[in-house]
Amino acid sequence: IAGITQAPTSQILAAGRRMTLRCTQDMRHNAMYWYRQDLGLGLRLIHYSNTAGTTGKGEVPDGYSVSRANTDDFPLTLASAVPSQTSVYFCASSLEDRAGHNEQFFGPGTRLTVL
Amino acid sequence: ELKVEQNPLFLSMQEGKNYTIYCNYSTTSDRLYWYRQDPGKSLESLFVLLSNGAVKQEGRLMASLDTKARLSTLHITAAVHDLSATYFCAVALDTSGTYKYIFGTGTRLKVLA
Numbered sequence: 001i002a003g004i005t006q007a008p009t010s011q012i013l014a015a016g017r018r019m020t021l022r023c024t025q026d027m028r029h030n031a032m033y034w035y036r037q038d039l040g041l042g043l044r045l046i047h048y049s050n051t052a053g054t055t056g057k058g059e060v061p062d063g064y065s066v067s068r069a070n071t072d073d074f075p076l077t078l079a080s081a082v083p084s085q086t087s088v089y090f091c092a093s094s095l096e097d098r099a100g101h102n103e104q105f106f107g108p109g110t111r112l113t114v115l
Numbered sequence: 116e117l118k119v120e121q122n123p124l125f126l127s128m129q130e131g132k133n134y135t136i137y138c139n140y141s142t143t144s145d146r147l148y149w150y151r152q153d154p155g156k157s158l159e160s161l162f163v164l165l166s167n168g169a170v171k172q173e174g175r176l177m178a179s180l181d182t183k184a185r186l187s188t189l190h191i192t193a194a195v196h197d198l199s200a201t202y203f204c205a206v207a208l209d210t211s212g213t214y215k216y217i218f219g220t221g222t223r224l225k226v227l228a
Contacts, residue, residue, distance in 0.1 A: 042220040043158075043203065092158075102146075102214070108157050
């Protein structure tokens with residue numbers, strides 16, 4: 001693995017189904033993030049994690065949950081998908097360090113369609 | 116609540132021309148980022164601006180930050196077709212030691228040959 005990966009690349013899902021989007025990074029970054037991107041709305045933060053074992057809510061957390069059992073993985077779960085969750089989902093990571101510049105590195109994205 | 120506004124939202128320009136994209140934000144922050152996104156692709160980091168007056172340049176792009184005015188600019192010099200993409204600014208919000216990143220809605224740039 002080089003950088004940050006996401007799976008699946010795309011998915012069509014029936015409403016009401018449960019779905020987990022996977023994100024893995026091998027850069028030993030402590031912080032990880034999930035965004036959704038919708039046309040005209042830019043990227044909106046869903047959840048984030050500053051370090052393994054901790055998570056926080058972003059701008060649009062409802063309907064989503066995350067976990068951070070280790071440094072590398074940050075899965076995003078939709079417990080019961082709804083059509084409004086149709087979007088492109090990006091995972092990102094950064095090395096959060098007050099002395100550093102902690103730019104975010106983004107995964108390739110997952111295109112999710114909920115019917 | 117931190118709001119980040121970019122303008123213009125759409126920009127069509129001729130090759131060889133100069134133009135500036137603006138990013139305004141509503142709450143104090145000393146960290147601002149610029150990203151580029153090509154259609155159907157992920158985001159690529161362009162610039163990281165960490166202090167008032169910071170200026171960074173890469174090729175035909177130059178970014179600056181004025182934290183007092185809560186304004187960042189991305190200036191394009193002598194545009195070329197390869198610069199066609201969507202550009203996002205993002206502002207870091209410090210919430211009790213945790214940084215959240217709020218993105219602008221993006222500026223879609225099309226450079227015409």
